[in-house]
Amino acid sequence: METLPQTFGSLVFNDSVMKERLPKETYKAMQKTIQNGEDLNLEVANVVANAMKDWAIEKGATHYTHWFQPMTGVTAEKHDSFISPTNDGHIIMEFNGKELVKGEPDASSFPSGGIRATCEARGYTAWDPTSYAFIKGTCLCIPTAFCSYGGEALDKKTPLLRSMAAINKQAMRVLKLFGSNAKSVKTTVGPEQEYFLVDKKLYDQREDLIFTGRTLFGAMPPKGQELEDHYFGTIKPRVQAYMNELNEELWKLGVLAKTEHNEVAPSQHELAPIFATTNIATDHNQLTMEVMKKLARKHDLVCLLHEKPFAGVNGSGKHNNWSISTDTGVNLLEPGETPRENAQFLLFLAAVIKAVDEYQDLLRISVASAGNDHRLGANEAPPAIVSMFVGDELEAVLESIEEGTIYQGKKKVQMKIGVDVLPKFPKDTTDRNRTSPFAFTGNKFEFRMLGSSESIACANIMLNTAVAEELCEFADILESSQRFEEDLNELIRSTIKSHKRIIFNGNGYDDAWIKEAEKRGLLNLKTTPDCLPYYISKKNIELFKKHEVLSETEVHARYEIIIENYAKLINIEALTMIDMVKKMILPAVTKYSDALAKTIIAKQQVSSSIVSTYECSVVREIAELSAKLYEDTKSLESLDAKAKKIEDAQKSASYYKDYVIPQMEKVRESADKLEVITAKEYWPFPSYSEILFSV
Numbered sequence: 001m002e003t004l005p006q007t008f009g010s011l012v013f014n015d016s017v018m019k020e021r022l023p024k025e026t027y028k029a030m031q032k033t034i035q036n037g038e039d040l041n042l043e044v045a046n047v048v049a050n051a052m053k054d055w056a057i058e059k060g061a062t063h064y065t066h067w068f069q070p071m072t073g074v075t076a077e078k079h080d081s082f083i084s085p086t087n088d089g090h091i092i093m094e095f096n097g098k099e100l101v102k103g104e105p106d107a108s109s110f111p112s113g114g115i116r117a118t119c120e121a122r123g124y125t126a127w128d129p130t131s132y133a134f135i136k137g138t139c140l141c142i143p144t145a146f147c148s149y150g151g152e153a154l155d156k157k158t159p160l161l162r163s164m165a166a167i168n169k170q171a172m173r174v175l176k177l178f179g180s181n182a183k184s185v186k187t188t189v190g191p192e193q194e195y196f197l198v199d200k201k202l203y204d205q206r207e208d209l210i211f212t213g214r215t216l217f218g219a220m221p222p223k224g225q226e227l228e229d230h231y232f233g234t235i236k237p238r239v240q241a242y243m244n245e246l247n248e249e250l251w252k253l254g255v256l257a258k259t260e261h262n263e264v265a266p267s268q269h270e271l272a273p274i275f276a277t278t279n280i281a282t283d284h285n286q287l288t289m290e291v292m293k294k295l296a297r298k299h300d301l302v303c304l305l306h307e308k309p310f311a312g313v314n315g316s317g318k319h320n321n322w323s324i325s326t327d328t329g330v331n332l333l334e335p336g337e338t339p340r341e342n343a344q345f346l347l348f349l350a351a352v353i354k355a356v357d358e359y360q361d362l363l364r365i366s367v368a369s370a371g372n373d374h375r376l377g378a379n380e381a382p383p384a385i386v387s388m389f390v391g392d393e394l395e396a397v398l399e400s401i402e403e404g405t406i407y408q409g410k411k412k413v414q415m416k417i418g419v420d421v422l423p424k425f426p427k428d429t430t431d432r433n434r435t436s437p438f439a440f441t442g443n444k445f446e447f448r449m450l451g452s453s454e455s456i457a458c459a460n461i462m463l464n465t466a467v468a469e470e471l472c473e474f475a476d477i478l479e480s481s482q483r484f485e486e487d488l489n490e491l492i493r494s495t496i497k498s499h500k501r502i503i504f505n506g507n508g509y510d511d512a513w514i515k516e517a518e519k520r521g522l523l524n525l526k527t528t529p530d531c532l533p534y535y536i537s538k539k540n541i542e543l544f545k546k547h548e549v550l551s552e553t554e555v556h557a558r559y560e561i562i563i564e565n566y567a568k569l570i571n572i573e574a575l576t577m578i579d580m581v582k583k584m585i586l587p588a589v590t591k592y593s594d595a596l597a598k599t600i601i602a603k604q605q606v607s608s609s610i611v612s613t614y615e616c617s618v619v620r621e622i623a624e625l626s627a628k629l630y631e632d633t634k635s636l637e638s639l640d641a642k643a644k645k646i647e648d649a650q651k652s653a654s655y656y657k658d659y660v661i662p663q664m665e666k667v668r669e670s671a672d673k674l675e676v677i678t679a680k681e682y683w684p685f686p687s688y689s690e691i692l693f694s695v
């Protein structure tokens with residue numbers, strides 16, 4: 001049997017495979033491309049393609065695909081086989097450099113937000129050699145970026161790579177001032193992924209889960225998550241079997257799956273990988289979600305990645321652990337050992353503080369989706385207000401820097417940047433603030449607002465670009481400084497002073513915080529339609545343009561896709577609800593009520609003295625509730641029709657939010673009341689008790 005170190009990465013065309021299979025010169029050229037982003041010439045690409053093909057065929061592959069991440073948030077692939085006919089009626093297996101480097105999928109059906117008219121449907125995919133090719137089933141997958149012929153990004157990867165280049169450029173300017181010998185910096189990410197597992201047989205009976213990924217109806221079961229017995233609880237055998245196979249599959253693909261445990265809600269779990277360079281972590285998170293879903297089916301399970309599959313129990317998120325490291329292995333968000341390292345740490349910290357404050361709106365937008373709207377601010381996930389947790393100790397340090405006062409830590413010191421060594425901050429795991437959207441955890445930040453189904457690309461594009469901008473401003477000041485130490489001190493001090501309103505170490509679930517945040521002038525953008533208009537504000541378009549992450553056209557395209565998608569999604573939910581009420585719930589309760597009415601009559605025929613208190617009361621209640629349900633459903637139908645007719649995308653989305661969603665809640669309320677009084681055998685689909693405790 002093969003050991004884990006032998007199977008790890010066995011389906012990946014990684015560095016060791018390249019070293020083994022490529023001629024020395026080709027390997028060197030590849031290294032230059034991977035490490036320094038140098039262009040690959042066609043000759044080299046041909047050699048790499050051929051080696052890749054031979055390797056893939058040995059592993060059972062027959063096809064290849066350019067694997068990309070369109071703006072739908074999922075991944076896309078179109079498979080081409082390696083076969084090429086010969087004159088004698090046979091075939092040979094071929095794959096050349098051109099096919100490796102560039103692809104031309106007919107792209108007219110991917111959302112472009114108006115960038116590319118359908119008549120000029122061609123788009124192209126371009127190889128991202130920094131993310132290794134891998135084999136999925138019988139297909140060699142080549143990670144690529146996806147652009148229009150005009151060069152506009154049509155995917156999530158292109159702007160992500162651009163944002164990494166932007167932060168690299170600006171961070172290097174700053175590092176140079178500190179005399180660093182680093183050649184490049186990269187942002188790193190470790191995304192913790194939450195998910196639900198439900199039994200497939202039960203799932204198949206629920207139209208809402210099938211069409212929308214979440215339950216639109218369901219009365220609370222007698223037991224929910226109140227006993228808090230699931231978090232870190234013993235993993236049940238069926239789930240464990242799934243997790244084991246999930247790990248194996250991911251390891252073969254080179255994904256560093258590390259931690260697995262039960263989450264807070266029943267049937268909820270989490271998987272965390274070891275962090276990687278941001279674009280690779282993003283590819284890997286997409287792969288993880290895909291493998292999670294596919295593998296669940298094999299175990300007669302369904303993996304739900306929706307942010308809020310069940311009302312009343314916790315939803316699922318994704319924690320984006322983020323840091324910046326140099327090619328020399330220095331984590332720039334780690335307090336250092338020397339005064340100089342500490343000054344550098346404080347400057348990078350100040351850049352993040354300023355970035356989160358000035359671009360709160362972009363961070364909020366980066367996690368905006370109809371699904372995630374159910375979580376943010378619902379006392380289970382961070383509030384919709386973006387704020388930052390730095391811990392009491394670091395806050396005290398920042399305060400003493402700002403005020404120029406004595407820092408009252410374990411050792412009393414006057415904090416002078418570039419002179420003093422920072423106190424050691426304990427990386428405590430016990431009393432960490434779980435309610436903060438953006439928390440410093442010792443040597444990285446944990447951005448906790450992301451929804452479980454979302455690609456992490458967006459959050460990291462915003463984060464990288466915003467921090468790049470602040471580093472750029474800092475570098476502009478310091479590069480022209482004649483008195484480095486003094487100006488550095490002053491820069492850090494004034495940055496903290498101007499942006500400390502974003503720092504909040506208290507309980508983010510507390511109502512008092514909402515009032516306090518308002519006083520501080522922080523944004524509270526509760527829903528997707530509320531926050532999206534900020535995407536196309538002048539300040540944000542300028543930011544993206546300046547750092548060449550997104551052009552104005554590209555920003556508008558993205559804004560439009562998200563806003564349209566929101567409306568489409570709510571429309572599907574409303575229609576599914578209407579369908580379930582009319583075809584399932586109302587017929588079912590009528591049948592039950594009919595049975596009860598028959599019992600009442602039968603009892604009467606036996607003797608008029610037999611009471612039918614229960615039957616009569618339920619028949620009456622069903623009559624009242626179903627009348628209300630029917631009327632509310634009719635109203636939902638007409639509100640949904642109205643929303644759909646509104647041509648302006650932003651107005652339509654807002655109408656869905658203001659009228660359709662509240663009406664959906666009304667419909668649900670009557671239906672859930674009916675569920676409680678209807679005999680189990682009559683209820684047309686599995687209840688929360690069955691689904692949540694089935695696995």
Ligand code: ADP
Pocket residue numbers: 188189190191192272273274275276321322323324331429441443444
């Ligand atoms: P916890 O949040 O439970 O304390 P850890 O701190 O061990 O867990 O890590 C959570 C995630 O953060 C993991 O995916 C881990 O790999 C990632 N992580 C650790 N260091 C870094 C870093 N420098 N950059 C990005 N992610 C990191």
Ligand code: MG
Pocket residue numbers: 192319446
């Ligand atoms: Mg964590």
